Amino acid sequence: MDHSKLDYSKSGKLSEIKINWAKPEEVETFAKTVKHYRQDKISHDDFRRFRLQHGAYGSRMTEDYSMVRIKIPAGEIHPRQLEKIADLSEYYSIGSAHVSTRQNIQLHWVILEDVSEVMRGLAEVGLTTREACGNTVRNVMCSPLANVCPNEEFDPTPYAIATAKFLLRNPLCQSLPRKFKINYTCCDDHGMARIADIGLIPQHKEIDGKIKKGFKVFLGGGLGNWSSVGYQLEEFTPEDDLLYTILAVIKLFDRLGNRKNMARNRLRYLVNEMGWEKFRSIFLKKRQVTRTTQSIIHKLDVDDTPQEYTPPVVSVETSSTPAGYSRWLKTNTLKQKQDGFRVVFLAFEAGDITSNHLRMIAQIAREFSAEGKIRNGFIQNMALRWVAESELSRLYSKLVEVGLAKTGALTMASPIGCTGTTSCNLAITNSHRLAKEIQRKFLELGLDNDEALQDSSIKISGCPNSCGQHEIATIGFYGGGGRSGKDMYPLYTMQLGGRADGEARLGATCIRMPAKRVIPAILKIIDVFKSERKQNETLSSWIQKIVEGKGETNVKSVRDIKNILEPLTKAPLIKEDKDFFMDYGIGESYHVKTGKGECAA
Amino acid sequence: MGKSNSTTIDVDSLRSSIRDKSVRVIDIRKEEEYKQDHIPGSVNLPLATLLSDDSPEKIVQLVNSFGIDDETPVVVYDNTFGALASRVAWTLEYIGHSDVSLLDVTFDTWKKICLETTREINDYPKKEHSIKLRPEILATANYLETAKKKNGSILVDNRERLNYLEQHIPGAINIPYRMLSSSEKILKPKEELKRLFQNRNISSDSELVTYCGSVGTLSGLGYYALKKAEMGNTKLYVHSFKEWKSLEKPTETQESAHYWDLSAE
Numbered sequence: 001m002d003h004s005k006l007d008y009s010k011s012g013k014l015s016e017i018k019i020n021w022a023k024p025e026e027v028e029t030f031a032k033t034v035k036h037y038r039q040d041k042i043s044h045d046d047f048r049r050f051r052l053q054h055g056a057y058g059s060r061m062t063e064d065y066s067m068v069r070i071k072i073p074a075g076e077i078h079p080r081q082l083e084k085i086a087d088l089s090e091y092y093s094i095g096s097a098h099v100s101t102r103q104n105i106q107l108h109w110v111i112l113e114d115v116s117e118v119m120r121g122l123a124e125v126g127l128t129t130r131e132a133c134g135n136t137v138r139n140v141m142c143s144p145l146a147n148v149c150p151n152e153e154f155d156p157t158p159y160a161i162a163t164a165k166f167l168l169r170n171p172l173c174q175s176l177p178r179k180f181k182i183n184y185t186c187c188d189d190h191g192m193a194r195i196a197d198i199g200l201i202p203q204h205k206e207i208d209g210k211i212k213k214g215f216k217v218f219l220g221g222g223l224g225n226w227s228s229v230g231y232q233l234e235e236f237t238p239e240d241d242l243l244y245t246i247l248a249v250i251k252l253f254d255r256l257g258n259r260k261n262m263a264r265n266r267l268r269y270l271v272n273e274m275g276w277e278k279f280r281s282i283f284l285k286k287r288q289v290t291r292t293t294q295s296i297i298h299k300l301d302v303d304d305t306p307q308e309y310t311p312p313v314v315s316v317e318t319s320s321t322p323a324g325y326s327r328w329l330k331t332n333t334l335k336q337k338q339d340g341f342r343v344v345f346l347a348f349e350a351g352d353i354t355s356n357h358l359r360m361i362a363q364i365a366r367e368f369s370a371e372g373k374i375r376n377g378f379i380q381n382m383a384l385r386w387v388a389e390s391e392l393s394r395l396y397s398k399l400v401e402v403g404l405a406k407t408g409a410l411t412m413a414s415p416i417g418c419t420g421t422t423s424c425n426l427a428i429t430n431s432h433r434l435a436k437e438i439q440r441k442f443l444e445l446g447l448d449n450d451e452a453l454q455d456s457s458i459k460i461s462g463c464p465n466s467c468g469q470h471e472i473a474t475i476g477f478y479g480g481g482g483r484s485g486k487d488m489y490p491l492y493t494m495q496l497g498g499r500a501d502g503e504a505r506l507g508a509t510c511i512r513m514p515a516k517r518v519i520p521a522i523l524k525i526i527d528v529f530k531s532e533r534k535q536n537e538t539l540s541s542w543i544q545k546i547v548e549g550k551g552e553t554n555v556k557s558v559r560d561i562k563n564i565l566e567p568l569t570k571a572p573l574i575k576e577d578k579d580f581f582m583d584y585g586i587g588e589s590y591h592v593k594t595g596k597g598e599c600a601a
Numbered sequence: 602m603g604k605s606n607s608t609t610i611d612v613d614s615l616r617s618s619i620r621d622k623s624v625r626v627i628d629i630r631k632e633e634e635y636k637q638d639h640i641p642g643s644v645n646l647p648l649a650t651l652l653s654d655d656s657p658e659k660i661v662q663l664v665n666s667f668g669i670d671d672e673t674p675v676v677v678y679d680n681t682f683g684a685l686a687s688r689v690a691w692t693l694e695y696i697g698h699s700d701v702s703l704l705d706v707t708f709d710t711w712k713k714i715c716l717e718t719t720r721e722i723n724d725y726p727k728k729e730h731s732i733k734l735r736p737e738i739l740a741t742a743n744y745l746e747t748a749k750k751k752n753g754s755i756l757v758d759n760r761e762r763l764n765y766l767e768q769h770i771p772g773a774i775n776i777p778y779r780m781l782s783s784s785e786k787i788l789k790p791k792e793e794l795k796r797l798f799q800n801r802n803i804s805s806d807s808e809l810v811t812y813c814g815s816v817g818t819l820s821g822l823g824y825y826a827l828k829k830a831e832m833g834n835t836k837l838y839v840h841s842f843k844e845w846k847s848l849e850k851p852t853e854t855q856e857s858a859h860y861w862d863l864s865a866e
């Protein structure tokens with residue numbers, strides 16, 4: 001058997017870590033500051049601000065533990081970095097790590113006194129937690145399909161990286177009114193450009209006979225209290241204006257953002273309070289001033305030297321491919337714009353991944369991806385890009401062998417669940433586990449393989465705060481508490497028809513559904529859809545029609561769906577069905593218990 | 602060969618001691634594994650054999666049969682990241698042997714770096730070891746109950762984080778055993794361990810008691826990590842949390858959070 005394995009780690013070239021995001025001094029400072037805090041030499045509030053600035057959240061009901069958020073700018077991560085995170089998760093966390101919806105990797109339940117050691121380990125491989133939380137510019141995101149997406153006009157990755165470099169530790173961003181999010185995407189269809197403070201989509205434009213690079217820029221979008229879809233700033237923002245645009249928005253936000261009221265201080269409030277036209281005109285003046293007064297000539301340091309890819313040597317296939325290959329191919333991979341290559345998505349359960357799997361992914365990236373690295377996705381997953389089509393079946397065999405071939409990565413069968421009561425202080429329900437339960441059910445029923453469901457999504461938040469992005473899901477849920485007589489039970493408010501693409505809209509509220517009835521409710525909706533749908537209609541387009549009140553048969557509106565689901569909501573007597581009153585996960589009977597929020601997405 | 606407080610020994614030093622025949626090496630793996638291959642000159646003491654009767658009299662019998670007397674330097678190794686070896690090393694210390702160290706890599710690593718192994722079974726002339734029990738390195742449940750109040754002892758739970766969060770002895774801190782090792786060695790370098798412990802406010806004059814789930818293996822490793830970092834006066838609660846629970850002593854829990862659901866296991 002001659003498998004010509006490619007080991008890029010040996011050639012060193014492609015898996016080389018080019019950018020060092022870390023600053024080793026910060027490790028010592030953090031350790032020292034924790035000591036001072038414990039000795040009451042600095043106040044609780046000051047310490048909290050400092051801790052968040054360095055990427056450590058408090059955990060549920062305790063500040064003695066942290067959730068450490070590792071920033072992965074543009075979602076790009078190297079095998080050596082994954083291996084390091086695997087070690088750190090075993091040493092200092094729970095032996096699993098979590099991939100977040102903003103491409104970060106999180107380690108939960110780290111003892112506060114050990115956080116500096118996590119930071120030390122990360123610095124060894126060029127990673128940082130700096131400004132991953134708190135009132136700062138958070139991880140700069142970039143589509144996991146950037147540079148390989150068939151619809152994309154050019155690769156935004158170098159711009160995302162340059163933006164992240166420019167803003168990290170920048171004095172301007174150290175004390176903003178509130179957090180600030182920047183998302184680059186590849187195209188209109190794949191991305192989150194319209195639900196960020198600044199969202200950017202690459203586009204070309206012909207100006208004076210020359211093709212110019214630039215962006216479609218969206219401002220003031222975001223989920224959570226007062227969710228909004230971003231406004232497009234102008235038809236075309238040329239590349240040369242990119243930095244001025246970003247700087248002007250941040251400066252305006254810094255100056256005008258509402259610092260007094262935490263609950264109303266994201267950029268979207270400012271935009272909505274002022275009105276878009278007014279905000280835009282103030283913004284344009286600000287950008288003009290920024291352009292002319294910037295004392296140093298600022299330019300984004302965009303490194304767009306073309307990357308080299310060594311196509312893997314085609315190996316001789318000797319063993320047969322395990323069952324399930326075509327299902328996996330259909331639900332987990334996409335064709336790249338480059339002939340002969342595919343992007344392979346790895347599905348986890350609600351973004352959780354064991355240290356051993358992290359190590360295996362590192363190995364697999366070295367062996368199978370011609371770029372020798374991994375991109376974190378937008379939905380708590382990872383993408384392995386530049387896999388030669390000739391290698392796909394061998395890769396699949398390998399993934400099956402190590403337990404990483406879960407199907408449905410790109411379908412409704414991989415729901416998003418925020419951390420919920422597993423670690424978040426504000427959580428009302430165990431949204432994290434619910435996402436896992438739904439996934440298990442969908443895979444058991446083979447629903448990932450159902451084409452009519454493929455372009456739909458399920459997203460779950462454990463409270464109204466939207467870290468689970470429920471408002472942009474085809475079927476979204478946020479947690480709450482219900483009461484039957486004197487007994488409490490966990491429930492979810494269901495929203496329908498949200499989306500984040502070119503036709504971005506927020507989901508319409510449908511019904512409050514007890515936690516233990518959420519799965520039957522989803523299955524019921526699918527049943528009704530199947531009997532109602534027109535030929536070739538997908539679940540998401542059917543729901544779209546209904547949300548717009550344009551249902552054509554028996555089910556015409558959200559209210560009709562509500563009526564169909566109503567019987568599921570009836571609470572039984574506690575002595576008949578105790579389980580109804582308990583949330584998922586080990587625990588006592590349900591009662592709402594929340595602490596002070598630091599907002600753990 | 603190593604002095605009595607050297608805790609771990611590296612492969613080069615061990616190999617030269619083996620060449621000088623100035624050391625007795627004990628392999629803690631199962632008998633079948635030992636028979637396959639082992640470090641030349643080593644004798645086999647499966648942990649299960651030791652645990653089946655770990656009375657001092659029985660231990661001394663075993664030690665004698667391996668040709669170990671009070672002066673024989675002993676090195677212990679296993680293939681379980683040093684945890685089983687630690688439990689045996691601690692037992693020897695407890696009956697009064699003063700020169701015992703842990704090989705700083707596992708047997709797998711030993712083989713991976715292509716060092717010599719053999720199938721040859723070794724027999725050594727019987728020796729006479731004395732018994733000078735060292736109760737100061739042993740902790741019992743009763744002792745623990747008052748140790749914190751009376752001596753300001755720091756109780757160290759060496760189990761994994763999620764087990765600890767779910768339930769632990771009141772007041773214990775958690776130092777998971779994996780935190781003590783590096784990717785190559787069963788224990789991190791001394792300076793690194795020192796820093797980790799100092800971060801946790803453990804100092805060289807603290808009294809420390811380590812425990813784990815059942816028989817004192819993970820906490821045995823914890824014991825040696827603290828010793829290597831020269832952290833004060835350390836004891837092993839050898840019967841650990843299993844006994845504590847069976848005695849229905851009080852426990853503590855991190856409440857109101859579903860942390861288990863974050864695990865991808």
Ligand code: SF4
Nearest residue numbers: 418424427462463467
């Ligand atoms: S604050 Fe965010 S992470 Fe926490 S439960 Fe609410 S939505 Fe989930």
